[in-house]
Amino acid sequence: MLVLKFGGTSVGNAKAIKQVYEIVKNIPESKIVVVSAMSGITDSLIKAGNLAVSGNEGFKDVLDAIRKKHNDTSVELFGGTLESVNELLSELEQILFAVFKLRELSDKANALIQSFGERLNARVVSKYFQSMGLKSAPIDATTFLITTPDFLDANPMYEESKKRAEKIFGRYLREGFTPVVTGYIGATFDSSITTLGRGGSDFSATILGRILDAREVWIYTDVNGVLTADPKIVHDAKTIEKLSYAEVRELSYFGAKVMHSKSLIPAMEKHIPIRVLNTFDPNGPHTLISDETAFLGPKAVTSIKDIALVSVEGKGMQGLKGVSKRIFDVASKENVNIIMIAQSSSEQTVDLFVKDSDVDIFVKGLEKEFERELQLELIDKISSKRNLSIISIVGDGLNNDEALHKEIFRISYGYGFKILSIVQGSSENSLSFVVKRGDVSKSINALHSELGLAKPNTKTINIFQFGVGSVGKELIKLIKENEFHFEKDLHLRLRYVGLARSGSFAKGDEVDAHILNWDFNFKNTGLPLNYIITLPKNTVIVDVTNSDTIGMDLLELLSLGYNVVTSNKKNLATDYQTFKKFTTEKGKFLFETTVGASLPIIKVIRDFINSGDEVYKIVALPSGTLSFIFTLVNRGASLKDSILKAVELGYTEPNPVDDLVGMDLLRKGKILSYVIGKDFKENDIEFECFTKAKTLDEFFEDDLLNFEKRIKELSKNGVVYPVVEIEDKLRIRLKSFPKDSTFATLKEGENIFEIYLKNFSGIPITIRGLGAGLRITAEGVLQDILSLEAYI
Numbered sequence: 123m124l125v126l127k128f129g130g131t132s133v134g135n136a137k138a139i140k141q142v143y144e145i146v147k148n149i150p151e152s153k154i155v156v157v158s159a160m161s162g163i164t165d166s167l168i169k170a171g172n173l174a175v176s177g178n179e180g181f182k183d184v185l186d187a188i189r190k191k192h193n194d195t196s197v198e199l200f201g202g203t204l205e206s207v208n209e210l211l212s213e214l215e216q217i218l219f220a221v222f223k224l225r226e227l228s229d230k231a232n233a234l235i236q237s238f239g240e241r242l243n244a245r246v247v248s249k250y251f252q253s254m255g256l257k258s259a260p261i262d263a264t265t266f267l268i269t270t271p272d273f274l275d276a277n278p279m280y281e282e283s284k285k286r287a288e289k290i291f292g293r294y295l296r297e298g299f300t301p302v303v304t305g306y307i308g309a310t311f312d313s314s315i316t317t318l319g320r321g322g323s324d325f326s327a328t329i330l331g332r333i334l335d336a337r338e339v340w341i342y343t344d345v346n347g348v349l350t351a352d353p354k355i356v357h358d359a360k361t362i363e364k365l366s367y368a369e370v371r372e373l374s375y376f377g378a379k380v381m382h383s384k385s386l387i388p389a390m391e392k393h394i395p396i397r398v399l400n401t402f403d404p405n406g407p408h409t410l411i412s413d414e415t416a417f418l419g420p421k422a423v424t425s426i427k428d429i430a431l432v433s434v435e436g437k438g439m440q441g442l443k444g445v446s447k448r449i450f451d452v453a454s455k456e457n458v459n460i461i462m463i464a465q466s467s468s469e470q471t472v473d474l475f476v477k478d479s480d481v482d483i484f485v486k487g488l489e490k491e492f493e494r495e496l497q498l499e500l501i502d503k504i505s506s507k508r509n510l511s512i513i514s515i516v517g518d519g520l521n522n523d524e525a526l527h528k529e530i531f532r533i534s535y536g537y538g539f540k541i542l543s544i545v546q547g548s549s550e551n552s553l554s555f556v557v558k559r560g561d562v563s564k565s566i567n568a569l570h571s572e573l574g575l576a577k578p579n580t581k582t583i584n585i586f587q588f589g590v591g592s593v594g595k596e597l598i599k600l601i602k603e604n605e606f607h608f609e610k611d612l613h614l615r616l617r618y619v620g621l622a623r624s625g626s627f628a629k630g631d632e633v634d635a636h637i638l639n640w641d642f643n644f645k646n647t648g649l650p651l652n653y654i655i656t657l658p659k660n661t662v663i664v665d666v667t668n669s670d671t672i673g674m675d676l677l678e679l680l681s682l683g684y685n686v687v688t689s690n691k692k693n694l695a696t697d698y699q700t701f702k703k704f705t706t707e708k709g710k711f712l713f714e715t716t717v718g719a720s721l722p723i724i725k726v727i728r729d730f731i732n733s734g735d736e737v738y739k740i741v742a743l744p745s746g747t748l749s750f751i752f753t754l755v756n757r758g759a760s761l762k763d764s765i766l767k768a769v770e771l772g773y774t775e776p777n778p779v780d781d782l783v784g785m786d787l788l789r790k791g792k793i794l795s796y797v798i799g800k801d802f803k804e805n806d807i808e809f810e811c812f813t814k815a816k817t818l819d820e821f822f823e824d825d826l827l828n829f830e831k832r833i834k835e836l837s838k839n840g841v842v843y844p845v846v847e848i849e850d851k852l853r854i855r856l857k858s859f860p861k862d863s864t865f866a867t868l869k870e871g872e873n874i875f876e877i878y879l880k881n882f883s884g885i886p887i888t889i890r891g892l893g894a895g896l897r898i899t900a901e902g903v904l905q906d907i908l909s910l911e912a913y914i
Contacts, residue, residue, distance in 0.1 A: 123295065124153040125336045127305060127327035130161035131344040132401035133243055136198035139250055145342070145404050147256060152295050154330060156305045157247050158323040159239025160195070163188060164306075167214075171235045174218045175227035181218055188214075192242050199250050206245045206260075214238045233273040233307075233317045237264075240304035240323070248302035257299045263326060266290050267308035269316045276308055276316035278388075283308075284333040291334060303330065321382025328396070332388035339389055341381065342401040347409030348373065348380050350422045350575040355566050358576050361407035364416035369516055372552040376514035377426040386411070418519035420526070420573045423566050425514070426461065427559060430481035431507040431543070432474045434488065438500030439470055449474065452487040456480070462512065462554060464545050473543060475556065481506050510542065511562045514554040515569065521550050530555065530569070537568040581613060583907065583914055586620035586654055589667035590642040592772075593689060596900040597666060598637060614911060619657060622650050624669070629653050651675055659683055660914045662907055665690045666900075673700070680707035685913060687906040689715040689899055695789035698801035710913055715902035717744055717790050719893040722905075723875050726889060727797055730879055737798040739878035740848040741886075743865070744790040746894025747773045747781045748844050750871040752833075756841040761830050762822060769818075773871065773894045779821055784812045784844060787854045791846035802852045810855040812844065832856060841866045864888060871895070 126149070128142050146155060159167075166184050173181035189211050193203045217235060221227050244260040251258035266286035269276035294301050305323025308316050318325045324341055331339040348370065351359040365373075367390045371383040380398070389396050389411075396411040415421075439445060446463075449472065453460050462475040476484055488504050495501040520526060527544070530553070534541050539561035545554045557565050570576055585601075587594060601616050608614045618633045626644040628636050636642060646653075654663065663679050665672060665688040673693030676686050686709060688694070694701055694716055704711050714724050723744075727737055743749055750773050754764035765782070768774050774781050788809050795802055813829065815821035836842045836858040843865055847853040859865035868874060873893030876886035892898050 123334065123336050124149065124151050125156060125327050125331045125334075125339045126153050126342065127156040127323055127339065128158065128247075128342045128401060129323065129344070130158045130163070132342050133157050133247055134161035136195045138401065139195070139199065139247055141401055142247065142342075143251060143254055143256070145401065146251070146300060147254070151337075153300055154291065154295075154334070154336075155247070155300060155302045156323060156327045156330065157240065157243050157302060158305050159243050160191060163191070163239040163243075164236060167236050167239055168232075170218055171221060171227055171232055174222040175225055177222065177225060179222075181222060185211075185215060185218060192246065195246060199246070200253060204245060204249055206249075207242055210238060210242050210245070229273040230314055234315045236317050237304070237307040237315045240306050244302045244304045251300060251302065257297070259294060259299055259301055261290065261294075261301045261303045263304045263307050264309035264313065264315055267326070267329065268311060269308035269318070271310045271314070271316070273314070273316050275319035276310075277318075278308065278329050279311075280329075280333060282311075283329070287330065287333050319384075321385045324381045324385035325388075328385050328388040328394070331394045332392045335392070336394055338395045338397060340397045340399055342399050342404075344400065344402060346400045346403055346407045347398045348378070348411075348422070351424065351566055351570050352378070355425075355563050356423075356570045356576075359570070360575075362409050362416075362421050363407070364410050364412070364414070365421060366413065366415040366518060366551075367411060368549075368551045369415060369421060369518060370411050372514070372516045372549060373422055373424055376424050376512065376516065376552060376554065378422065378424040378516075381411075415518045419517050419523070420515050420520065420575060421517040423513065423515055423569045423573070423575065425562050425566060426512045427562060428478040429461065429475050429510045429512050429556070429559075430478045431510055431556065432476060432481060432484055432488070433503075433505050433507075434472045434474070434492070434501060435470065435503055435505070436495070436499070436501035437470055438495070438498070439472075442495070442500060445472065448491055449488065452491050453484065456483050456487045458484045458487075462545050464543055475510075475512060478508055481508065509559045510556050511559045512554055512556055513562070513565050513569070514552050515573070516552045518551055520553045523553075526553065529572070533568050533572045534565070537564060539565045539568070581911060581914060582615045582617055582660060583911065584617050584619040584657060584661035585664055585907065586622070586650070586657065586661055587618065587664040587666065588622045588669075588672060589665065589690075590621055590623050591666070591668070592896050593899050593903070594666040595642075596896040597664070597903055600897070600900050600904055602637070612908070612911075614908070616907070619661060620650060620654065627653070649675065651678070654679060654684070655682060662687055662910055662914075664688070664903065664907065666903060668692065673704075677703055677707065680704065680709040680711055683708045685710040685712075685910050687712045687903055687910070689713075689903050691716045691786070691789040691793060694796075695792040698796050701793070701796040710910060712906035712909065713793070714906050715899055716793055718873060718875065718889070718902070719746060719898045720902035720905060721873060721875070721889055721891050721893065723794075723889060724797055726887070727794075727877060730877075730887075731798070735882075736880040737877055738849065738880055739886075740794055740798070740846070740875065741878075742790075742794070742846045742873075742875040743843050743868070744794075744846060744873055744875065744893065745781065745786055745844070746871045746873055746892060746898065747775075748787070749868060749873060750894050752841075752843050753868055753870045753872070755833060756837070756843075756866075761833065762826060765818070768894075772896065778818050779813065779815055782813050782815075782821060784810065784854055787844060787846050791848060791852050791854055794846065795848050795852050798848070800848065800852075806851045808851055808853040808855065810853075812856070843868075864890075 170181040170184040196203045248258045248260040268279045268282045305326040327339050347361040349359040353359045367386050373380050374383045399408040458480040460474050464473040485506050492501050541555045543556040621628045627646050627650040628644040663684050663686045670692040717723050750768050751764045813821050813825045833842050839858040840860045842858050845857045871892050871894035874890040876888050878886045
């Protein structure tokens with residue numbers, strides 16, 4: 123059985139209550155729901171009581187606002203008001219009028235007034251559950267939760283409460299009901315209503331968990347669990363997945379907005395795990411609180427603002443007995459909470475940290491208590507310093523971590539905030555120090571970052587991809603397979619926002635459905651340019667088509683500042699002027715895969731040129747397909763068998779003749795020429811067209827024998843490969859290489875590039891590696907996409 127508690131914002135209006143129902147109905151286990159008052163209602167009830175007791179008729183306006191909020195919510199949920207709610211509102215009105223007439227507001231009456239928030243809301247929530255077909259009943263905690271008679275800060279009487287709760291809830295749970303219980307309130311043995319004080323609804327939930335032996339208690343709030351810091355101060359605060367009870371108590375004590383420490387006690391005593399979840403992101407990150415911690419070391423940084431330091435100083439204090447006791451007696455008498463205490467080892471100074479609002483009354487009380495010691499100069503002075511804050515680092519084992527102490531001072535020095543006092547208390551779970559109030563944000567952000575608590579900023583790269591053919595689909599697979607790695611290790615989120623094929627495209631949320639179903643028939647027709655230009659500039663345009671008509675659209679997008687990655691050679695190899703347009707526009711244009719698949723050819727060449735060197739010659743086999751075929755031929759296989767093997771393995775274009783004709787080598791040669799700044803004209807290009815056949819069958823029938831004969835003739839001097847040569851001219855030809863050359867050592871499908879540089883004395887830089895296969899090309903495109911992270 124689970125106990126689910128929903129706080130004020132979680133049940134603060136009709137929309138929130140509907141969300142609560144969605145959560146509850148999807149939990150198959152038996153459960154009890156505990157609800158707070160609607161957000162702001164408890165404060166309104168307290169205000170109404172105070173106005174009434176002071177004779178101010180403004181309490182009526184507050185009451186009207188309370189009535190309106192509940193009735194508006196009921197109308198939205200049910201189409202009308204609830205009789206049970208109206209009855210309670212009438213009762214509340216009578217009580218407030220009685221307080222107004224009598225001018226008396228006892229703690230007992232105050233608790234009664236405050237109880238209406240939860241009592242009203244339990245009826246609304248339970249009724250909504252019923253209206254949606256969920257068996258439910260509202261239960262006032264006053265019927266089973268018996269407490270001490272401390273009306274505004276009561277504690278449970280467990281034995282009697284357990285007996286009553288088992289009797290009430292046993293029947294409901296057996297019959298499949300989901301009871302909706304009022305948080306925050308209980309009752310004395312004589313049925314007088316009490317409240318449980320700060321964090322009362324959480325306390326109600328853990329009390330129920332204890333007395334009914336719940337498996338877990340789930341606390342629903344409006345944040346994703348317990349965070350490493352206040353997100354209003356630290357923007358990259360993240361959810362802490364696991365905390366011990368002791369760590370949460372420390373966080374609560376030192377100002378974090380988590381469960382009140384007393385709310386943890388019932389769960390601690392019975393070792394019941396607590397989960398802190400977000401009502402509005404129920405499947406998001408959350409925190410598990412239990413006996414165990416995730417690891418030793420810092421988990422969170424928190425602060426208490428508006429603190430004052432009260433110091434009791436005197437050389438005569440050494441050996442003076444009972445000083446600490448008398449200080450605490452004064453604090454108790456004046457109702458002052460001492461947050462922290464620090465005493466010098468010489469016993470000559472005691473520093474006490476209290477709320478700024480308590481400092482004057484505390485100092486006066488101490489001066490009166492130690493009047494004689496001040497006259498005898500055993501105590502030199504009692505002083506105060508305001509506008510301070512306490513910063514606390516929380517995590518198991520901190521007090522024994524000497525390195526952490528040193529690190530804190532290093533951080534304070536490096537970031538320019540001064541530590542006025544450091545306190546190492548008896549707790550193993552926190553380390554606290556005092557800074558000026560104005561340094562709170564600076565110090566918390568510095569510590570959060572330097573102590574490794576910061577959530578790495580996950581950067582999102584949107585992808586609009588032209589092309590869902592073989593390479594396009596392989597790229598989608600590759601990205602989806604590595605999503606976890608990108609986010610965890612690279613802090614990158616790659617998100618498809620569009621896919622396009624010839625004549626149609628998918629956009630926005632449609633894309634995920636198409637990928638999930640592996641269905642690439644898109645409903646939007648026409649060109650997607652008008653949609654793309656509405657996308658943010660963290661969108662990378664990816665072209666993995668074989669289209670020679672997409673160039674103008676890509677140029678327009680580059681001019682608008684979009685970054686483009688392409689594996690498509692056709693537009694880039696048109697002419698040198700077009701190449702310059704692509705590579706000099708506003709957006710980044712990356713095209714590594716057009717030449718070397720996943721090999722970093724263009725990057726290496728550009729790096730050398732940028733460093734002042736000059737490329738004067740390139741000899742390359744930039745085709746994995748032709749490498750595969752010719753390597754087999756060089757080892758004795760027939761040309762026909764080698765081609766058919768390449769086709770079988772999927773290394774060739776859909777029409778294998780497109781590889782054999784040599785046009786792919788020409789395009790790659792032109793792109794390489796443009797990269798090194800050579801604008802070869804038509805008469806500077808020597809292109810040996812390997813075949814004029816249109817189909818593979820035509821090639822086998824008309825050109826195979828002549829082609830084999832030419833290879834055999836050239837192979838007398840070594841191995842034969844089709845190559846790109848760039849020097850005084852651009853040449854595409856079959857060439858023989860000696861048997862002791864680098865080319866003679868090539869493996870099937872391996873590309874090779876020999877790059878001759880002016881400063882390398884004729885010895886080429888050689889880059890070689892696989893260049894055949896869809897995966898290799900897709901990896902090259904992905905590498906280009908990832909490299910754009912620095913520009914997004």
